[in-house]
Amino acid sequence: NAGVMQNPRHLVRRRGQEARLRCSPMKGHSHVYWYRQLPEEGLKFMVYLQKENIIDESGMPKERFSAEFPKEGPSILRIQQVVRGDSAAYFCASSPQGDNEQFFGPGTRLTVL
């Protein structure tokens, strides 16, 4: 089991462009979580998804950010019209049904120029 996969590992965007971050959960895991980590801070919850459903998006900014976890394929975190303040490390985690233990991916480091 390769663990949670995230790509790209590093992403550079100019202000106003779109950023797409991908997350493939561990085999057999049906729950995906996205977290953001700003410099010198802990991880902040963004969104919790199951296949084709958003369960909790209380940590998502109201504008420009969206997430999906389709029936087939990876989960995608999309940031439209990026700004410098979006520069951060974005972590994805997954867990199996009925268990709160979350397994983390290596993260995607987004830099907005």
Added chain:
Amino acid sequence: AQRVTQPEKLLSVFKGAPVELKCNYSYSGSPELFWYVQYSRQRLQLLLRHISRESIKGFTADLNKGETSFHLKKPFAQEEDSAMYYCALSEGDSWGKLQFGAGTQVVVTP
């Protein structure tokens, strides 16, 4: 509101000395508490969770609901314990949403 507080950003200890990482939380319900660790150039991984009551790599943590704390302890620190440690909380009514503290960097010197 900050739910999880880790007051120490950096903890430097000598090899063989005891180490204690503090974690306090604010939540009036029944929380689930976790300690995650991130070694250099590795991904974040679960160290232990309070419901399992296990000792992992010599570390233990006891949930103290009266003091709302979940401090992590190890009697004899090893150099390989040098890492970033995060305390995390899951609230009973927000299952799946982990709230992390800011983290404590532990440096164990020989």
